Amino acid sequence: MTQTNETHDPAAASWVDGADEHAEFPPQNLPLGIFSPPDGGKRGGVAIGNYVLDLAGVALLLDGDASDAARLATSETLNALFAGGNAAADALRRGVFRLITDESRRDMVLPALIRMQDVTLHLPFAVGDYTDFYTGIHHATNVGKQFRPDNPLLPNYKHVPIGYHGRASSIRPSGGDVRRPQGQRKGAEGEGPVFGPSQRLDYELEMGIWTSGSNELGSDIGIAQAAEHIAGLCILNDWSARDLQAWEYQPLGPFLSKNFHSTVSPWVVTSAALAPFRVAQPPRPEGDPAPLPYLLDEQDQAAGAYAIEMEVHLLTAKMRDAGLPPERLSRGPMTAMYWTAAQLVAHHTVNGCNLQPGDLLGTGTLSSESRDTFGSLLELSEGGKNPITLANGETRSFLEDGDEVIMTAHAVREGFRTIGFGECRARIAG
Incomplete structure (x- = not known):
């Protein structure tokens, strides 16, 4: 390290x-x-x-x-x-x-x-592969409650880093437009699915982990060496079409709801730059299982998390026309991760999967415990049941055409100079 x-x-x-x-x-x-x-x-x-x-x-x-x-x-x-x-x-x-x-x-x-x-x-790398994880336990709990109020977390969540392979070809650097995706969504009760543009388009506040070095197919990267395979971090907005996802995700997980566009901030804040901002991984709540030995390293637990604060701002078309600044929707810490970045690398390769330089790992949506830290509109609007009201009087359950989402992040720790990641922004074009 x-x-x-x-x-x-x-x-x-x-x-x-x-x-x-x-x-x-x-x-x-x-x-x-x-x-x-x-x-x-x-x-x-x-x-x-x-x-x-x-x-x-x-x-x-x-x-x-x-x-x-x-x-x-x-x-x-x-x-x-x-x-x-x-x-x-x-x-x-x-x-x-x-x-x-x-x-x-x-x-x-x-x-x-x-x-x-x-x-x-x-884009800083030619991205060979992209894997999105689900490390934000508060986000997973908030979303799970909307579908399984009594058991929001599935039984495997606290034992294994949950992830799926995303689409590398649709990753784009900050700026530009995002085309509203089309696909199937569930129709009215007793009727078949409906095809058309997503009506529940959402952002996801994540951090991206760029990998360095490689391992041969059939070998693995041990947890004690995993941090050396992290080139650096960026901000990641892994856009999500919630209505498409709800219809398609069983039994194999998201597909068209996630592969249409992912936006990253273009600068790689290197592991070297982030050295002062390595902090202890927050302890697991009492009663939670300890990670299995291949995921547990004393040094990683002592300094495997990052003191990074992330923010989401929204600029609507009406706000832009009126000359208003973007409005902050949430602000939260990267320490909301239930698993460390090194644990994600170690788990990704434990089966012999070969990582390559420039692969991208997403943390998954990061929300903390309070509402002002929630990293998606799905959480802020409680699945669309309670739209949020913006300062100019507009309301949002999900994103509308012309909405621009702007994400920022800063590594902050007493005694060191605060450093930033630049912007991760894009606008919904319709």
Whole structure:
């Protein structure tokens, strides 16, 4: 597990204009991504304040492993950078940190800084596989109560990380539109199903876990090594068509209700950047079973969770036309996960499944105990029974055309500089 070092010093300052005061990308963050500059091309960069540092432009200014890593990151994805694990990205981070904090390097580095507003951001990886988990126990309980009031959690929930394989081809970076999905939904009592656009379209507040390194088919990644296979995190909105899902999910789980679009924030906040924000996994309630041995590691329990606060905002078409700001719907902690990220990696491979660099694991919707932390409209509106009322008087049970969902997240811990993930946003186009 990556340790803290000089790159996490809250007093560290950068010569890059505005970086020290930036709410998302101060010099202690340095997330990685793939961008296109104004003159075209597609390659790796680092977010620093309101700029993107073009790694192709500083590769020769770096030394040793950091220089080699920068060259790996100049291709159209970050897969090669993380193919061997996190070591290359860690070396790159320390090298870039020295460049943007050493005043004597300013004139050499300045030509490689491009204004964020002038670039196009892309998916950071070529995503080979996507797996969505169901680690938010409060979300699982809230949803389960709507269908099974007396037994909201199924018997396996506290024993095994529940997950399903999603669709990698429909993952998109923040921005743009989401087409309202069509499909079958349950008809009136005694009648057959109805085909048409989803009437109960919803967002899901999740965090995404990008993987690094790989394991051979037939081998597994042990729980003690699993954290080393986490490249970093992003925000994930795994859109859900609740009416399609209710009709189709038995017996094999969601299909058309989930595979139409998933939105991620484009910057990878690396495991190295998140080292100061590793905290103890919240203890399980008394009476809950202990994880089986292959899922239990003392160090992971002591520092396998993340001190990250997540938020969901909604901007409706009427709010946009009136010049109103987005309205916050909820705010909650990533520590709402019942299982750690390392436990998800270990469980995913225990049967011999081979992970690859750039695979994406979703945490599942993360809600905490109070209503103001709920990570979906399904919970906030109690399945549509009690629509929420917005500040401008509009009501919502589920998303309407023109609604824009904006998710943000920040790693926050006393004694360290807060770092952010940027935005994960998209608009329902109809």
